[in-house]
Amino acid sequence: xxxxxxxxxxxxxxxxxxxxxxxxxxxxxxxxxxxxxxxxxxxxxxxxxxxxxxxxxxxxxxxxxxxxxxxxxxxxxxxxxxxxxxxxxxxxxxxxxxxxxxxxxxxxxxxxxxxxxxxxxxxxxxxxxxxxxxxxxxxxxxxxxxxxxxxxxxxxxxxxxxxxxxxxxxxxxxxxxxxxxxxxxxxxxxxxxxxxxxxxxxxxxxxxxxxxxxxxxxxxxxxxxx
Amino acid sequence: xxxxxxxxxxxxxxxxxxxxxxxxxxxxxxxxxxxxxxxxxxxxxxxxxxxxxxxxxxxxxxxxxxxxxxxxxxxxxxxxxxxxxxxxxxxxxxxxxxxxxxxxxxxxxxxxxxxxxxxxxxxxxxxxxxxxxxxxxxxxxxxxxxxxxxxxxxxxxxxxxxxxxxxxxxxxxxxxxxxxxxxxxxxxxxxxxxxxxxxxxxxxxxxxxxxxxxxxxxxxxxxxxxxxxxxxxxxxxxxxxxxxxxxxxxxxxxxxxxxxxxxxxxxxxxxxxxxxxxxxxxxxxxx
Numbered sequence: 392x393x394x395x396x397x398x399x400x401x402x403x404x405x406x407x408x409x410x411x412x413x414x415x416x417x418x419x420x421x422x423x424x425x426x427x428x429x430x431x432x433x434x435x436x437x438x439x440x441x442x443x444x445x446x447x448x449x450x451x452x453x454x455x456x457x458x459x460x461x462x463x464x465x466x467x468x469x470x471x472x473x474x475x476x477x478x479x480x481x482x483x484x485x486x487x488x489x490x491x492x493x494x495x496x497x498x499x500x501x502x503x504x505x506x507x508x509x510x511x512x513x514x515x516x517x518x519x520x521x522x523x524x525x526x527x528x529x530x531x532x533x534x535x536x537x538x539x540x541x542x543x544x545x546x547x548x549x550x551x552x553x554x555x556x557x558x559x560x561x562x563x564x565x566x567x568x569x570x571x572x573x574x575x576x577x578x579x580x581x582x583x584x585x586x587x588x589x590x591x592x593x594x595x596x597x598x599x600x601x602x603x604x605x606x607x608x609x610x611x612x613x614x615x616x617x
Numbered sequence: 618x619x620x621x622x623x624x625x626x627x628x629x630x631x632x633x634x635x636x637x638x639x640x641x642x643x644x645x646x647x648x649x650x651x652x653x654x655x656x657x658x659x660x661x662x663x664x665x666x667x668x669x670x671x672x673x674x675x676x677x678x679x680x681x682x683x684x685x686x687x688x689x690x691x692x693x694x695x696x697x698x699x700x701x702x703x704x705x706x707x708x709x710x711x712x713x714x715x716x717x718x719x720x721x722x723x724x725x726x727x728x729x730x731x732x733x734x735x736x737x738x739x740x741x742x743x744x745x746x747x748x749x750x751x752x753x754x755x756x757x758x759x760x761x762x763x764x765x766x767x768x769x770x771x772x773x774x775x776x777x778x779x780x781x782x783x784x785x786x787x788x789x790x791x792x793x794x795x796x797x798x799x800x801x802x803x804x805x806x807x808x809x810x811x812x813x814x815x816x817x818x819x820x821x822x823x824x825x826x827x828x829x830x831x832x833x834x835x836x837x838x839x840x841x842x843x844x845x846x847x848x849x850x851x852x853x854x855x856x857x858x859x860x861x862x863x864x865x866x867x868x869x870x871x872x873x874x875x876x877x878x879x880x881x882x883x884x885x886x887x888x889x890x891x892x893x894x895x896x897x898x899x900x901x902x903x904x
Contacts, residue, residue, distance in 0.1 A: 474791070483847060
C-alpha cells in the first residue's frame, strides 16, 4: 500500500530568526496518523520549529512543504502564554476554534454548537464549560485548549508543551487523549516537552532537539516511525 | 429638579445629555478592547494628543488672523483632533514594532509631550484659552444639534464595527497566533480595531474633552472586569455602567452646578470603590 503523502515536510531546513539560526539541516515529515514528540531542554528550538511549521516564521534555508491549509492546523499554545486579564469562559475559548468557519456578525449556528458539545465531551470537561477559563487548573486549561484545537476540525495538531504545569493525573489524561486522537481518529499529532520520561509515556516516536540539531531519539523506533 | 426632569426630552440641555449618554455607552466598549490588549494607557495618551491637535488648530486659526469663533474654527479643530490622533497612533504603532525600550515609557513620554504642547499652543493663542479650558473640563453642555448628529453617526459606526466584528477582534486580542491561522492575517484586525478607537477618541475629545473620554474608557471596564462572568457580559456591562455613569453624572452636574467631566469621573471612581469594597465583604462572608 502506498504511503500517505506527508502533511508537512521539512528538508534540509534552517530555522530561526533573521539574525540567529537556531536549528540547522532539519529533515522531518509528518504523515496522517503520526504521533510524534519532540523533546529537548528549554530554549533548544522546539517552539521555533513549531512556529515555522505554522507559518509564523519563514524557513531560512532548505524547503518547507505544507499539504494542508494553515486553517487546518490545530495549535495548542502554552496556556501560560495567554493573558489572564480576560474574563473569558472556557466555552468562549473553545468556541474560538470554530471562528475560521463563521461569517462575521452571525450567531453561532447549531452545527457549531453541536461540535462544541462534542469536543468538550471528548476532552471530558463539559461540566466546566461555563467556568472562567483562568479559574481552571493548569491541566484543565490545557485540555480546554486541546478542545479548542479540535474545534478547528484539524488535519494536524501541534501542541507546545501540553504536559507542562500539569499534575500527574492531568498529564495522564492528556497523554491518553493524544493517543486516542491518533489511534481512533487518525489525527496527526506533533507535540513538545522538555521532559523525556514524560514524552516516552505517550509515544515511542521521539525526536531529540539539542545543540541546533534535530535527530530521532536513540531507543525510540528506528529512524522513521512510518 | 428631579432625576426624571433632567432626563426629559423637553429639558433645555437634552442634546448635551444625549451626547453624554452616547459617549458613556460607546467609550467603555473601546476602552474594554484597549484594556484587554494591555494598551489602556493609549486611552490616556491619545485623548491628550487629540487635545493637542485641537489646540494646534486654534493657534493656526489665530495665526491666520481670523477672529475666534469664525471661519470654520470648530471644523478645523475637529480635523486637527482626528489628524493628530491617527498620526500619533501610527507613530506609536511604528515605534512598538521597530524601537527598543518599554512601550509604557513611550506612552508616558508622548503624554507629557502632548500635554506640554497643548499648553504652549494655548499660551500663543489667548483667544482659544477659554475653549481649551472647557475642553479640558469636559463640557458637553454646549453641544449643538449638528455636533450631536455627528457624534451619533461616528459613535454609531464605531459601536456597530466593534459589535459586528467582535469575534475577530476578540480572537485577535486573546490569541494572535490562532487569529493568524484562522483568518489569514492578524495585523489587519489590529489595524481596524485601532482605527475605530482612533475615530472614537478624536471625535470624543473635540466634543467632550480628554478627561471625560479617558474616564469613560477606563472606569466602567474596570468595574465590569471585576463583575463579569464571560466576554459578552464584560462588554455589555462596560457599556451599561458607562451609560449609568453618564446619566448619573449629568444629573449631579446639573443639580449641583458642577463641571460635567470631573463629576462623571468622580462618580465612576465611587462605582469602582463600591464594587471592590462589596467584593471584599462578600469574600469575607464566604470565608
